[in-house]
Amino acid sequence: MEEENTTIIMASLSTLSPSHLTNLTHSILSISHHHRRRLAAVLSSPTLFSLTLRHLLSLSLPDKTHLIANHLLSLLNPLLINRKHQSLTSYATNMKLRDLDAVVLLLFLCETHQLDPDVLEASADNWREILGNMCSDTMLSNNSGLWTCDAGILMPYIETLVRCKRFVDIMGGYNHLRRGDQKQGYEVPAARAAVVALRAVEVFKGAGEEVECVICKEEMSEGRDVCEMPCQHSFHWKCILPWLSKKNTCPSCRFQLPTDDVFSEIQRLWEILVKTSDLHVA
Numbered sequence: 299m300e301e302e303n304t305t306i307i308m309a310s311l312s313t314l315s316p317s318h319l320t321n322l323t324h325s326i327l328s329i330s331h332h333h334r335r336r337l338a339a340v341l342s343s344p345t346l347f348s349l350t351l352r353h354l355l356s357l358s359l360p361d362k363t364h365l366i367a368n369h370l371l372s373l374l375n376p377l378l379i380n381r382k383h384q385s386l387t388s389y390a391t392n393m394k395l396r397d398l399d400a401v402v403l404l405l406f407l408c409e410t411h412q413l414d415p416d417v418l419e420a421s422a423d424n425w426r427e428i429l430g431n432m433c434s435d436t437m438l439s440n441n442s443g444l445w446t447c448d449a450g451i452l453m454p455y456i457e458t459l460v461r462c463k464r465f466v467d468i469m470g471g472y473n474h475l476r477r478g479d480q481k482q483g484y485e486v487p488a489a490r491a492a493v494v495a496l497r498a499v500e501v502f503k504g505a506g507e508e509v510e511c512v513i514c515k516e517e518m519s520e521g522r523d524v525c526e527m528p529c530q531h532s533f534h535w536k537c538i539l540p541w542l543s544k545k546n547t548c549p550s551c552r553f554q555l556p557t558d559d560v561f562s563e564i565q566r567l568w569e570i571l572v573k574t575s576d577l578h579v580a
């Protein structure tokens with residue numbers, strides 16, 4: 299599964315133009331640096347470390363899942379900027395610094411545990427020192443000139459993204475079950491920002507043509523202002539607004555508008571990514 303996800307991301311990246319790829323590399327570089335700086339800050343200050351660890355330990359499993367999901371979303375966003383369907387919005391991930399520190403520490407703990415499961419057997423009092431050593435080791439190995447080429451920047455980013463995705467796939471599914479949504483895909487309203495950004499267009503008909511709003515099955519009169527979705531299907535405002543307050547999909551073609559629900563948003567962005575990688579294969 300992990301390999302498949304990596305392949306999807308790589309295939310999608312290979313469809314980008316060189317200038318998009320350069321932009322993407324820059325935004326990934328700045329995100330990665332920011333995360334590394336936070337990790338270094340947490341590991342170098344005993345006070346910040348113990349506060350962050352305490353915050354992390356106080357979180358329930360669903361809370362941790364939510365945190366990782368938000369982090370995943372912020373990692374996914376740069377991949378989809380410049381993509382046609384994404385132009386409408388970019389999800390505003392305003393993670394609190396305290397939460398960012400917690401998630402960066404959590405991911406580093408997982409990474410460390412994966413490298414050496416015994417390391418964290420030590421008492422938590424010694425974790426900061428142990429992790430600090432691990433951290434400077436990995437930073438040194440990553441600094442060996444690799445950061446100057448694209449692969450050196452992209453690979454750690456993709457690995458983190460894929461790791462978060464796996465966690466959210468497992469735990470996010472669990473959360474949905476707990477909310478009683480069962481298997482039948484659950485519905486979420488469209489994001490307010492996306493609804494506000496919808497275009498008003500005037501109904502224009504060819505001779506003898508009838509244009510029907512599929513929600514109410516009534517005709518849309520010539521010259522009237524109606525709502526046009528990004529997929530170019532149009533509806534009466536009075537019909538589409540209540541619809542979008544419950545679902546984020548186009549009634550005609552199921553095109554998805556952005557949502558404020560972090561799990562649905564990950565799914566939506568991931569589907570776009572899969573589509574762009576398929577296009578390339580085809």
Ligand SMILES: [Zn+2]
Nearest residue numbers: 511514534537
């Ligand atoms: Zn209607």
Ligand SMILES: [Zn+2]
Nearest residue numbers: 529531548551
């Ligand atoms: Zn549509």
